[in-house]
Amino acid sequence: MMAAAAAAGGKRCRRLDPALSRSVLGGAEAVLFDCDGVLWRGEAAVPGAAEALSRLEARAGKRLCYVTNNSSRTRQAYTEKLGRLGFPPAAARQVFGSAYCAARYLRQALPPGAAAYVLGGAALSAELRQAGVPHLGTGPPAASAAAACPEPLLAPAAWGARAPLDPDVRAVLVGYDEHFSYGKLCLALRYLLSGGDRDPDRCLLVGTNRDHRLPLEGGSAVPGTGCLVKAVETAAEREAFIIGKPSRYMFDCVVSEFDIDPARAIMVGDRLDTDILMGNTCGLTTILTLTGVSTLEEVKGHLESDCPARRNLVPDYYVDSIADLLPALED
Numbered sequence: 001m002m003a004a005a006a007a008a009g010g011k012r013c014r015r016l017d018p019a020l021s022r023s024v025l026g027g028a029e030a031v032l033f034d035c036d037g038v039l040w041r042g043e044a045a046v047p048g049a050a051e052a053l054s055r056l057e058a059r060a061g062k063r064l065c066y067v068t069n070n071s072s073r074t075r076q077a078y079t080e081k082l083g084r085l086g087f088p089p090a091a092a093r094q095v096f097g098s099a100y101c102a103a104r105y106l107r108q109a110l111p112p113g114a115a116a117y118v119l120g121g122a123a124l125s126a127e128l129r130q131a132g133v134p135h136l137g138t139g140p141p142a143a144s145a146a147a148a149c150p151e152p153l154l155a156p157a158a159w160g161a162r163a164p165l166d167p168d169v170r171a172v173l174v175g176y177d178e179h180f181s182y183g184k185l186c187l188a189l190r191y192l193l194s195g196g197d198r199d200p201d202r203c204l205l206v207g208t209n210r211d212h213r214l215p216l217e218g219g220s221a222v223p224g225t226g227c228l229v230k231a232v233e234t235a236a237e238r239e240a241f242i243i244g245k246p247s248r249y250m251f252d253c254v255v256s257e258f259d260i261d262p263a264r265a266i267m268v269g270d271r272l273d274t275d276i277l278m279g280n281t282c283g284l285t286t287i288l289t290l291t292g293v294s295t296l297e298e299v300k301g302h303l304e305s306d307c308p309a310r311r312n313l314v315p316d317y318y319v320d321s322i323a324d325l326l327p328a329l330e331d
């Protein structure tokens with residue numbers, strides 16, 4: 001076990017008991033939380049989570065940030081949900097969702113006046129609008145087809161292949177899109193090929209996140225945005241720039257907002273391949289909570305592995321629930 005622990009770069013996934021919690025929390029200025037599977041599951045708050053966050057902020061003086069890969073909610077929607085479930089009031093600037101961070105990225109990366117073709121929904125559109133990034137494509141394909149195509153009665157594949165391209169489009173952004181279709185995939189590919197051989201990078205390819213599966217209660221699941229990103233990447237024969245965890249871009253957004261020192265920050269999450277990997281990559285202390293997706297069995301497999309990529313998935317500590325932090329936060 002010792003050899004395996006050393007192999008994991010010192011990260012051993014120790015249980016965070018109250019004494020250890022006091023010392024780990026004592027050295028931190030900021031605590032970053034993933035949301036689903038950590039603070040809540042669906043519409044039900046994790047018992048004790050709201051009280052733990054209140055004490056972290058009000059008594060211990062920690063800066064709290066919320067870091068989520070979900071691109072189907074705006075920052076505003078997250079602040080409302082935090083309030084609704086009894087968490088301490090949060091400002092929009094404390095929330096880093098992949099929709100907001102994608103809009104922020106495109107605002108910086110696109111030349112002035114350029115637009116994005118977006119596979120996504122209303123939240124992504126709202127964040128792009130707020131960031132001042134012109135965009136098209138969100139919503140049901142029929143709506144954009146009717147607007148873009150002189151022959152709106154064409155079959156979806158045909159409009160995807162024949163609708164005129166907007167010359168201002170210099171990026172394709174792929175997020176959660178419940179109206180994803182073959183026609184939209186056609187249009188995305190045509191934009192990505194619009195620079196031809198002479199300027200193959202004319203059009204950027206950006207994905208909000210790579211989560212390929214979202215678990216449902218009872219062992220079932222639904223496909224995540226990663227499946228849509230893969231479809232576009234496969235068609236375009238290009239790799240997308242990814243905004244969400246484990247990409248460090250999301251932590252870069254947090255740092256540029258709050259000037260956080262990674263050595264004095266903690267990442268708390270329920271997924272090893274997103275939350276914990278981003279935290280470890282960016283030099284944060286990482287805590288796995290067992291109220292969501294990943295299990296101690298998985299950690300054990302990574303700890304015993306010789307593969308460096310798997311060792312990066314081992315957190316510093318774990319808790320059964322973030323309510324376990326409560327005893328360390330008493331007066």
Ligand SMILES: [Mg+2]
Nearest residue numbers: 034036037270
């Ligand atoms: Mg989660």
